[in-house]
Amino acid sequence: MRFVPRFTDGQPFPEPLGKIVCVGRNYADHARELDNPVPSEPLLFIKPSTAAVPLEQPVDAPFSRGEVHYETELALLIGEELSHATADEAERGIVGIGLALDLTLRDVQSRLKEKGHPWEIAKAFDGACPISSFLPLSQAPNWSGLAFTLEVDGEPRQQGEGADMLFPVPTLVADMSRHFTLQPGDVVLTGTPAGVGPLERGAELRFTLTGGLEVATRVVE
Numbered sequence: 001m002r003f004v005p006r007f008t009d010g011q012p013f014p015e016p017l018g019k020i021v022c023v024g025r026n027y028a029d030h031a032r033e034l035d036n037p038v039p040s041e042p043l044l045f046i047k048p049s050t051a052a053v054p055l056e057q058p059v060d061a062p063f064s065r066g067e068v069h070y071e072t073e074l075a076l077l078i079g080e081e082l083s084h085a086t087a088d089e090a091e092r093g094i095v096g097i098g099l100a101l102d103l104t105l106r107d108v109q110s111r112l113k114e115k116g117h118p119w120e121i122a123k124a125f126d127g128a129c130p131i132s133s134f135l136p137l138s139q140a141p142n143w144s145g146l147a148f149t150l151e152v153d154g155e156p157r158q159q160g161e162g163a164d165m166l167f168p169v170p171t172l173v174a175d176m177s178r179h180f181t182l183q184p185g186d187v188v189l190t191g192t193p194a195g196v197g198p199l200e201r202g203a204e205l206r207f208t209l210t211g212g213l214e215v216a217t218r219v220v221e
Helices: 028-033 087-092 106-114 169-179
Strands: 019-024 043-048 052-054 068-070 072-078 094-101 129-131 147-152 155-161 187-189 204-209 213-218
Touching: 019 169, 043 169, 072 147, 072 155, 072 169, 087 094, 087 169, 094 187, 094 204, 094 213, 169 187
Parallel strands: 019 187, 052 129
Antiparallel strands: 019 043, 072 094, 072 187, 094 129, 147 155, 147 204, 204 213
């Protein structure tokens, strides 16, 4: 069954999830913690719809394939078709905000990067993108004022703020739309701040987002 985005009131979005368009290294501190250069333009990649699962359900990570890293990100639900959009048009096309995990097979990714190979299999596997319900948007929020957090077993691990993004939300979504037409039901992930690390079996995860979104879940043992 295809993943259908939902709002926090339980109402489903009228279209199933299409694709998940992601950006790498949108926070300078995260780029530096992995010894990667800070990009001068968005580094884009795509996860298929089969990567999506509800964030509210236990996270079933493929530990048999090596270290699985968590990367917490602000997620955007697209409500109208965007192609070669301006920043204003991109902003109007966002109908919901939530949180997501960009799960990454870090050992697999490192081996592929060393060989200069694409690393989709490290980020696009089934279940690689747990996505929360979305807070509905009647108008664009103060993007720079948005903040989100991740706690693991009660300890703060990640804290992100829109003000720290290298490419702010409207600019980022507009840039994406110049490469890939964004359609209703697509989800955009906006990058992860510093603090990424390996998931542990049985870990308790708690996420918060400005606006009242809170999600508690755990990693399958």
